[in-house]
Amino acid sequence: KNEVEQSPQNLTAQEGEFITINCSYSVGISALHWLQQHPGGGIVSLFMLSSGKKKHGRLIATINIQEKHSSLHITASHPRDSAVYICAASMEYGNKLVFGAGTILRVKS
Amino acid sequence: GAGVSQSPRYKVTKRGQDVALRCDPISGHVSLYWYRQALGQGPEFLTYFNYEAQQDKSGLPNDRFSAERPEGSISTLTIQRTEQRDSAMYRCASSWGQGFGELFFGEGSRLTVL
Numbered sequence: 001k002n003e004v005e006q007s008p009q010n011l012t013a014q015e016g017e018f019i020t021i022n023c024s025y026s027v028g029i030s031a032l033h034w035l036q037q038h039p040g041g042g043i044v045s046l047f048m049l050s051s052g053k054k055k056h057g058r059l060i061a062t063i064n065i066q067e068k069h070s071s072l073h074i075t076a077s078h079p080r081d082s083a084v085y086i087c088a089a090s091m092e093y094g095n096k097l098v099f100g101a102g103t104i105l106r107v108k109s
Numbered sequence: 110g111a112g113v114s115q116s117p118r119y120k121v122t123k124r125g126q127d128v129a130l131r132c133d134p135i136s137g138h139v140s141l142y143w144y145r146q147a148l149g150q151g152p153e154f155l156t157y158f159n160y161e162a163q164q165d166k167s168g169l170p171n172d173r174f175s176a177e178r179p180e181g182s183i184s185t186l187t188i189q190r191t192e193q194r195d196s197a198m199y200r201c202a203s204s205w206g207q208g209f210g211e212l213f214f215g216e217g218s219r220l221t222v223l
Contacts, residue, residue: 031210033211033212035212035214042214042216042217043152043200043202043214044214045211045213045214048210048211048212086151086152088212095159095165095207096157096165097142097154097157097202098154099144099151099152099153101150101151
C-alpha cells in the first residue's frame with residue numbers, strides 16, 4: 001500500500017460542476033501539497049497545508065490531520081481546469097516527499 | 110534566479126554512458142528535491158537535500174544514481190552507466206523551509222537512453 005493514496009484516478013466533469021479530489025496518507029506529515037500539472041507542462045504548487053482549510057479563487061483545499069485525509073475542491077469547474085492534480089506529503093521525519101499517483105481531470109464544455 | 114532552472118532540458122545518450130543533470134534552485138531556498146516522472150506516471154521521489162546535506166536518498170533506484178549539493182545551492186544528479194529504463198523526465202523542486210514551504214518546480218530534464 002502506498003503511503004499516499006489519491007482518488008479518483010480519472011475524473012470527467014461537465015463545465016460548472018463541483019469537483020472533489022481526495023488524498024489519504026498513512027504516516028505522520030509536516031505538510032501536504034496539492035500540485036497541478038498540465039499535459040506536457042511543468043508542475044505548479046496550488047496549496048501547502050498543515051491544518052485547516054485554504055482557498056484561492058475557485059480552488060479550496062482542506063486537511064483533517066486526525067483522519068489523515070485531504071481534499072481539493074474546484075467550484076464552477078471550467079475546461080481550463082483540465083490537468084493532472086497531485087497530492088504530495090512531506091514526511092514528518094526526514095522530510096521525504098511522497099507523491100500520490102495523481103488524478104487526471106477532464107472538464108468538458 | 111527567478112525560478113528553478115534545470116539543464117539540460119533534453120538529453121539523449123547511449124546506453125552505458127554517464128549523464129549529469131543540473132538543478133539551480135531559487136536563491137536562498139534551503140530544501141531541494143529530485144524526483145523523476147516516467148511518461149504517463151506520477152512523480153517518484155529520488156532524494157532530498159537540506160542545505161548541502163543529503164538527508165534522504167531512499168528513492169534513488171540503485172547505486173548508479175548519486176546526487177550532490179556541495180555548497181547548498183546548485184545540485185547535480187549523476188546517473189552512471191545509463192540503461193534504457195532510466196529514460197524519464199527528471200525534475201527538481203526547491204522550497205524555503207526545511208521540509209515545508211511552498212514547492213517551486215523546475216521545467217525538468219528529459220532523459221532518453223537509446
